[in-house]
Amino acid sequence: MENIATSASHLRSEDVNVWFGERHVLKNVSLNFPGNQVTALIGPSGCGKSTFLRTLNRMHELIPSAGFAGRVLLDDKDIYGAEVDPVDVRLNIGMVFQKPNPFPTMSIRENVLSGLKLTGRRGYIAEEVVETSLRRASIWNEVKDRLNDPALSLSGGQQQRLCIARSLAMNPEVLLMDEPCSALDPGSTRRIEETITELSDSMTIVIVTHNMQQAQRVSHQTAFFLSEEGNPGRVVEFGKTDDVFNNPVDPRTNDYVNGHFG
C-alpha cells in the first residue's frame, strides 16, 4: 500500500459567498481545513452547510443559477482560478453523498474502478486497487467473494461504503462527506465512523452531519453554521470539536449542541 499518500493537503476557504439566483444563501464563510484533520460542519437544516461543502470541489456550479464569490484554496492555490478545470478539482477533492449512489449498471468491482475509467486513467486499473480501496472502506470482507455481483445487490450501508471505496480508489487529497450516514442503520454508521478515523491518516476530511455524537466521535474541529430568519447562512463558531461542544462561546452554539433547537 505504499502508493497511498500519508500526508494530505490543506484546504482553506476565504469569504465564500453563495447565491441561488438572487437569493443569498451563504455569507463570508472563512474556514481552514488542515491536512489529516477531520472537520465537522454542523447546524440546523437549511443553514447552507451542504451547499458550502459543494463549493469546496466545485460541485456547486452544476446547479443552474448558482452564484459564487470568495476563494477556495487547496495548498494555497485558488481552485476557482480562471484557468482551473473543475474536473481536475474534483479529481483531487472527492465527495461522498447523503444517499448511496453506486452506479446501478456496474458490478461491485466496476464501481470501485469506475473513477479510474471515468477519468481516463485506465493504466492504473489493477486488482490491488480494488482490494485496497475496499479494505480502506472496511467492506472488503463482506464483498470479496462477490465482486462481480451488481452493486445494487448490496444493502444500503454496504452501498455507502462501496461509494466511499469508489472515491478512495482515486486517492484524493481531500474527501468531502455530505451526511454520509443519514440514511443508514446504527451498525453501518459505526463502521463508517471507524473508516473516517482511519482515513484521516492519509487525507483531509470534511463531513457534514446532523448527528452531534457523530461529530464529537470523528472530528478534530467543528464549524457551526446558522442561518437566521431570512439572512444568509454563516459560520457562528469554529474551533476544536471539544471546545465547540463543551465550552462554546456563542450562546446559540450552546443551545444547538445541547439540543435546545434545530
Place this chain on the structure above:
Amino acid sequence: MSELDLSALPRPKSQPWQVRNPKNTWLITAASVLPMVLAVIITLGAALDPTVATILVFLPLQIIASVSVGQYIYGKKGRGDALLVIFTIFFSTLVGVLLVSVMFSVVVNGIRAMSPQFISQNNVYISPTTSLGYGGVGHAVLGTVLIVGLTTLFTIPLGILIAVYLTETRGRMRSTVRTLVQAMSGLPSVVSGLFIFALLISPNFGNATGFTQQAGWVGSIALFPLMLPTVARIAEEALRLVPQELRNGAYALGAPAFKAFWQVTLPAARSGLITAALLGVARIIGETAPLILTTAPANNTNLNVFEGSIATLPTYLYSYISQAQATSQQRAWGAALVILILVFVLFSLARVLGSAKSTKAKKRK
C-alpha cells in the same frame, strides 16, 4: 358573556351504524337488469331499430330505474351517483365496442388473407381478381423495412442527441429546441410529405424536372420530421428519469461530462432509450400520406431504396383499399393485419423494456 353557539349547522343525518337493508342489493340488481330486459322485449315487440331502441327506450328506462333506486337507497346524493355511473358505463361501453371492433375486424378479416405466400410473395402478375392463393405483401414488407430502417438510421441518433442536449447540457437554445421539437410533433404528415415532394421531386427552382424521381430514400426523409419528435421526447423523458445523484457521483470522481454521460447516464437510461427508438418506429411504420407523395408504388420486389419505385405496407394497403373486388379488399385487410402485428410487436417490446426499467427503479429505493 353569552355562550358561543357551536351548533350553527345541523348535524348530518346519516346513521353509519344502521345496517343497510339487504333488500337494497336486490334493488340494485333489479335496476341493472330490468331496463335491459324490458328494452329488449319492447324492441322485439315493436320491431324497433336497435339504435333507436338503445337511445330512446333502453337509456331512458335505465336512467329512470337507477335514479329512483339511487334516490330510494342513498337519498339525494344517490341520484347524482346513479347518473354518473350510467353515463360512464354507457360511454365506456361505446369506446370498448368501437375499439374492439377495430381490432376484431382487422384480425378476423386479415386472417382470411393470411398465408405463407401472402407474407413472402410480391404483387407481380396479380390482377384485382387473382385468387388469394397467389401474391402478397412480401415486397411491401421489405420496402417498409428498408424505408423505415433508413429513417431510423439517422433519426434515432439525432433524436437521442437532441434529448442529450436538452437534459445533459446547459445550452442556451434548450427552450427553443424544446418548443420546435414540440412544434414538429404537430406537423401534419401530409404536409411533411408535400414539403419533401415539392422540394425534391416536383419541378422547382426554375428547373424543368425535380431534383430526383420518387424513390425510397425520399420517403425516408419525409418520415424524418414525423419520427424525430417522438424519439426526442421519449428519450428526454428516459434521460430525465436517471437520478441526478448518479451524474453527481460521476462528476465527484472527476469525470468529464462526456464520460459521465457515456459510462453512467447512458447505460442507466438504456432501456428507456430503446423504448424511445421502438415507439419512434411504431409512430412511422404505418404512416401513409408522406409515402404516397414521395414514393412510387411497385408490384415487384425492389431492394434498392435509392432508386426506382418501391412498395410499402401502408401504400399497398392504400392502393387496395377502395378496389371493388372482394379479393382486393381482403388483401387490404391482410396488409392491415401485418401492420397491426408489427405495431403490436414494437409496442410489446417497448412495454416489456419499460416495466423492466421501472422494477429496477423500485429496487433502488
Place this chain on the structure above:
Amino acid sequence: MTQLQDSSGEIPPRRQLRTKPFSLADRVFYGVTKGASSISIILVSAILLFLFSQSLSTFQAQGLDFITGSQWNNTKGDEVFQIGPMLWGSVLISILGIIGGVPMAIAAAYFIEFMAPKPVAKVATVMIDLLAAMPSIVIGLWGLYVLTPVVSHWSELLYTMHHVELGFASFDIPLLSMSNGKDPNTFGGTPFVAGWIVAVMIVPIITSVTREIFSQMDRDLINSALALGGSRSSVFMRVILPTASGGVTGGVLLGLGRALGETVAIFYVLNLVSDINWFNILESKGGSIASLVLQKFGEGTSEEVKALMAAGLVLFVITLLVNWLAAVIVNRAQPWRKI
C-alpha cells in the same frame, strides 16, 4: 478556545463560474449535441420558410379569397385556387370528432381509473395505448368498410327527424337537412361519417392523456373529499374534473391537432366537393385540406402544387397554434408533465 466568526465584512465581488467545458472531448460532445439540436431548428424553419416562399405567389394571386373562396380550377389561364370549403371541412370534421370523442374519452378514462377492477383496467390501458399508436390507414380501412355502413344508418335515422311539423308551423332543422332541400340518395361521404372516424382516432389519444392525469391525481385529495361525505358524483364534478381540467383540455387539443391533420383515415370516406358545406353534416359534400393535398398533388400543375403548399402551410400554422395552446395549458395545469 473557539473563535467566533465575523461575517459582517465586505462581500467580495461575484466570480464568473465557468459553464463551458475545458477538455476537448467535452467540447466535442457538447458541440455534437448542439449541432443535432440545431437541425430541429433548421428543419422547422426550413419547412415554414419553404412553404411560405412557395405559396407566396398563390397568396398574391388569390388574396384573402384563398381562405374564404370556394373555387378550384387548374385550367391554364383560368387558374383559381381557393380552399374555403376544405379549410372549413377540416374544422367541421374536427369539431364533430371532438364532440363525439371527448365524452367517450373522459368516461373511459374515469372508468379505467376509478371504477374498473384492476385486471380490467390494466388490459384496457394497454389496449388504449396500443390503439393510440394505431396507424391511421388501418382506422381508415375499418372506417370505410365497418363504420361507414353503421354511421350511414344512423344518419338515415337522424335524417328522418330533419323536418319538424308543428300544428302551426313546419320547418327543417338546419343541422340535419340538405342544402338543396332534396332527399339524398346516399349517407356516405358526409362530414358526419368522417367526424365519427376522427372521433375513433382521437378517443385513445385523449383517453390516454386523461387517464394518466387522473392516475397522477393526489388520492388523498379524493379520499378527503369522500371523507367529508362527498358522493361519487360530487367528487367527480367538484374535485376530479376541476383539478384535471387543464390537463384534459391539453389532451383534447392534442387530439384536435391530430384530427385537423388527419389524411388517409378520412380520405376514402369523404366526398370532396369544392362548395362550402357549413353545417349540413348529413350531406355528402365536404372536404379537408389534407385530403385535398392527397387528391391533387399528382396530376397538379406547378401552380397547383404551389397552391397546395399554401393550403399545407395554413394547415400547419393552425395545428401549430393548437399544439402550442395544448402545451401551454398542460404545462400550466400539470407542471410535472410535458407533452
